[in-house]
Amino acid sequence: MSSYLNSAVTEHRLKLFEKEKERQRRLITDVHKITVQYRDHPEHCTLIMNKKLSTPYDCARHVSQLVGDRAVLAEADPFYANRAFWRSCSLMLGSVLENSFKSKFYVQLCSFPAPNVRTGSFVYDVDLGIDWTPTKEELRMLSAQMVRLSMQKLPFERLSVKWYAQRLLFHILINPSKIDGSAGDEVTVYRVGRFLDMSCGPLMANTAQLGRVTITAVHPLPSASSRRLHRVQGVALPHSILMNHFSYSILEKRARKLNEGRIPDLVAMGLS
Amino acid sequence: MKLLYRPRTVVTAEVAKLIPALRTAIRPKPLKLSNEEGTLGKLNSLSRLVTALVRDERVEHTYSTLSEARDYAERLIAVAIEHGDCHQPTMELADFWLKEKQLVHKLFKVLVPRFRDSTVSYTKMYKAPIAYPASKYEGGNLQARADLPQAILELRNNPLLPVLPRPTPTRNWIHNVLLEEARKEYSQEKRMGEEFAALERMQTMEDPGPDKEID
Known part of the structure; x- marks a missing residue:
């Protein structure tokens, strides 16, 4: 058992995130206007947006509420949209894992492999600190947490930070496995609700775009170090795609098998 | 067994050589299209539709009437392709069905080259919606057909905008990718299982084992 608390770590990260966001906002002292051409449904139009402030999501909301909600x-x-959806699902799974356990368990998220829809499941590798074989009810509870997250309609917030800021966000003592050797580079940090994670992106706009979701399996991963990672897997569909329950059960069955995505090497990361 | 109707003399083998086969489904009974002027009046009203089809390449009318006119249009184009414009009976047929004489030139010079190598029917038919409330009186004339099922008949490869929107390809949508991969994995596992079973069978045949005895 660890002396750290997930809630305290979340609080710490959130505070630093807000501080860094405020600092970056202060850097932009004067607003320049740019024109954006939009060529798609419902009509072609030209938008006048703010340089370095407006995002594609803002443009979509100006075009139509429907486009903003659904795009x-x-x-x-669709290949890139699928990848973004799968990546967002992994991130939301990370958020669920960090918040679903009792406070006596310190859950440390490690990483997820590059999203690949063809493997049939999205993944998050996590150090739970225990050997855990979940029951059906426990898995269902995790799925319910994912649904709850999507019902909250939380936006994914993006922030590019330099290495030193990221080091503060994911403090090396608190969550060592999130750190790799990318010193000096800018990394992208995403916030959803109270949860923060690193991801190269892009992600979808809102958690409400997640429709049907099932957390299907938790597999212990082979590891050369003393720490043991678990691979948590699930399958999901976007909100706009409805599927017959029989077809969906085929996808669930396939998602129970161990995902063959790259297993993180803790020894190479210097963590054993 | 007593036959209710005397079977007609079978002449299909000879007729098939004379008349090119229609590429559309033929209804079992002819439609009863009533007309004040009798059969000739019915044929004349159908010929107006065939003329409009060749002229405009797309017509809109009731489903039943159009499906009847479609067969005559198909027949006319098929015969024109078969015999060309130096064939007296074909010219007479074209003269009857096309009320505007400049369309006879269009039939032989535009439609015949367009459809000569075609392997499907020359026309295409769509069901069209009924515009409710169906106004029965339009310009003072009784439009008795206004609330009947409507249809659109067009010549294939026409220069007009398509009736139906081009379907969005959905092969790369996430659910189709997932299901396609699941299908591939299932068939691969099945094939491997079969190969494994065949291998096991061969091994047992080659090596029956020392303790197996035949009674």
Whole structure:
């Protein structure tokens, strides 16, 4: 058992995130206008937006509320939209895992492999500190937490931070496995609700875009170090796609098998 | 067994050589399209539709009437392709069905080259919605057909905008990707299971084992 509390860590990160966001906002002293061309449904239009402040999501909301609510990405290729959806699901799963356990368990999130829809499941690798074989009810509870998160309709907030700021956000003592050797680079941090995570992005706009979701399995991963990671897997569909329960059960069944995505090497990361 | 009707003399084998086959489904009974002027009046009203089809490449009318006119239009184009414009009976047929004589030139010079290598029917038919409330009186004339099922008949490969929107490809949508991968995995597992069973069978045949005895 660890002496750290997940709630305290969340609080600490959130405070630093707000501080960094405020600092970056203060850097922009004067607002320049830019024109954005939009060519799609419902009508072609030209928007006048703020330089370095407006996001594609803001543009979408100006075009139409429907576009803002439904568009996953400012990209027409479904391949990238699928990837963004899968990545967002992994991030939401991380948020659920960090908040669903009792305070005596210190859950440390590690990472998730590059999103690949063809594997049939989205993944989060996590150090739970215990050997855990979840029951059906426990898995269902995790799925319910995912649904609850999507019902809250939380936006994904993006912030680019430098290495030193990121080091503060994911304090090396508090969550060492989130740190890799990318010193000096800018990394992207996403916030959803009270949860913060690093991801290269892009992610979808809002958690409400998640529709049907099931957390299907928790597999212990082989590890050379003393710490043991668990691979938590699930399958989900966007809100706008409805599927027959039989077809969905095929997807659930497949998502129970161990996802073959890259397993994080804790020894190479210097954590054992 | 007593036959209710005497079967007609079978002449299909000979007729098939004379007349090109229709590529549309033929209804079992002819439609009873009533007309004040009798059969010729009915054919004349159908010929107005065929003329409009060749002229405008797309017509809108009731479903039943259009489906009847469609067969005549198909027949006319098929015969025109078969015999060309130097064939007296074909010219007479075109003269009857096309009320505007400049369309005879269009039939032989535009439609015949367009459909010569076609392997499907020359026309295409869509069901159209009934516009409710169906106004029965339009310009003082009784529109008795206003609330009947409507349809659109068009020549294929026409230069007009398509009737139906181009379908959005959904192959790369997330649910289809997931289901396609699940299908692939299932068939791969099934194939491997079959191969494994066949291998086991071969091994037991080659090596029956020392303790197996035949009674």
